[in-house]
Amino acid sequence: MSSMPMLSVQQLCMRFGGLKALSNVTMDVRRGEFVGIIGPNGAGKTTLFHAISGILVPTSGTVRVDGKEMQGKAPHAFCRAGVARTFQTPRIFGDMTVRDNVRFANTFGSPEKDASLVAQVIEETQITGLAAERAGDLPPARQRQLEIAMALATTPRLLLLDEVAAGLTETEVEDVARLIAALRDRYGLTVVWIEHAVGTLMRTVDRVVVLNFGELVADGPPSQVAADPRVINAYLGDEVME
Template identity: 40%
Template sequence: MLRVEGVSKRFGGVQAVDGVSFTVADSEIHGLIGPNGAGKTTMINLISGFLRPSSGRILLGDREIQNLAPEVVARSGIARTFQNLRLFPNLSVRRNIEVAESHARDGGDPALVGDAIERFGLGPVLSLAPDALSYGHMRRLEIIRALALRPQILLLDEPAAGMNPEETEELFRNLLWLRERHPCAILLIDHDLKFIMSASEMLTVMSMGRLLASGLPQDVTRNEEVIRAYLGHGETV
């Protein structure tokens, strides 16, 4: 469904992404990991249209999307969350979701959004402003707002950041529920290796802007380059 082909991004003299290629299949949960500064968020920004690559192609199905504006990418079927929360602070929780619904593909899916609100525990707080929510609830709101666009691919940039182990486990269960309720692909970035290894069916590893490995998690984590990038010596990740 999503193909990244030889994508590079340079900021002046800094090569943030260097010739990276990988594929995310239909309805797949695909983890994207790497040390700090690996280029993961830059890659999400490239896929979602917030940045344009210096070279390479990004395809959704057979359509090239690397030169489309973010709002066009979103309407094409790719929705995202952000590493640093970007909710609408002056709108209620309900209105944050409704704004996304009004731009959804094919008229949206109110039943899906309603089910997600209940599943993620936001029913009692719909009338509140986002800054009145706990951090975990704000993270859930951002996921539901992205889901309201009815995406084919959901890009989640560190959705478990700042969560305690119980919240992370709940997020894991909710992602599995979401993928069953709305069969979309999920590209997932996170630094919690236990969480991302449990959730991901395929795994791509970046380091210093380059692709280190891509494949089944159990194979990728035995890759010598991946082990060196994370640990610097010959232990298993």
């Protein structure tokens, strides 16, 4: 059924002892949609990704991928369901070459190795010239591109990006935003992107979700969310929104 959301999160809660990292978070992401997630440090953004990619078992609530209940399943099950993600701290194998990192990710994503897909995602993330380099030697922006290549090598339909532009220069952040948008079109992906670079994110995505203290406090088009007094109070403060 094509009207079924790619991702549906209902009443999701995650407790760490007495801390409620996520409180009744409910959101849908439609097929092909590009959604941004913003919120202050500790708001629960990464915890949400962990719960929708099998890293964490949520305390309660449901996670559906393409209609299928997935909460509490292991990362490989989410991967098989078409979910790929990057991590806030890059998880690459520094001693392996760029190409071998992507090959490894491709093997994780499907039992059949696909050499042409590996070459293709390396090309499309613009790291072809670096394929034989040791991954650990790449500058931060290139490591982020490698991470995206690794995620794509698992043939995802839903791509989750956790601060893939963190630590990059302003120009590099813009380049990453353009790259993500191009890849989304190229592969027909549904994308959810967590980022603190609010200006770039708001210009790039279709919709923005705001988390604050584990609660979803806003969800809508960028122009609407940027003008929401609760969002300005919770997060944007005196920052001027362009």
